Amino acid sequence: MPTWTLNTEFKFDAAHFIDGYDGKCGRMHGHTYKVHIAAKSHKLNPSKYLKSADMVCDFKELKWAAAEGTKGGLDHTVLNEELPVSTTAERIAEYIHKETQTRIPDGIELTVTVWETETSWVEYTDKDV
Template sequence: MSTIRITKQFSFETGHALYGYDGKCKNVHGHSYKLSVTVIGTPISDTTNAKCGMVIDFGDLKKIVTEEIVDVFDHATVFNKNTPHVELAEELAKRGHNVLLVDYQPTSEMMVIDFAKKIKSRLPKNIKLFALRLQETDSSYAEWVASDNA
């Protein structure tokens, strides 16, 4: 049986600020992120299995990514918890805003590393995360590829 890669795409809106950055992104701003999740495996060959012919049901992959990433990050503002942005985060949270404090600078590069860890922990044993692509703007994205991180 052949090894196959499948990809599902997701979208979400997230705000962030990069503390200590020397450009405009030091200011609180947001992006319409697009996340492509590619997994790799062998299609199920058991004809008695309702998911015969699938590497993983797209619905099952959607559930994992939605619970781990989209539902958490959509319409949230992300700050590094180890910066003075914590004061701003606390004030926003008091006012009912969805604020996430992470232990990294919330760049696309660091977010995609975080996302890879979260998704990998939820995949069935026979399915491997192959790659993630987190698109921040129409012309800018970060990629995580399993073979680069072996």
């Protein structure tokens, strides 16, 4: 069975605090988040930018979170004001995954990796690996 895995990385800057955290992460602070998204598909699809079925999905749809907050992304936002969940790295990865799924064709398996620092990251998928 043919398989394509589309990969992209981007960064965004945002502030947050972890509500209820007993320590410095409970206070407002910022990060330059790095995000890697892998999109795996067994078929090619059209997109809103290309009508023929020649791509897994559009890179633009995978990189939505890199846009400024005023344009629907997460860049230069306070994550506590944007996300309906706690702003731990785990929940940020889960949120980006779920929001990205709504923007791409059905049947694409996503893996989202979020680095909060150069040495600390989390990977999220809704599939067993």
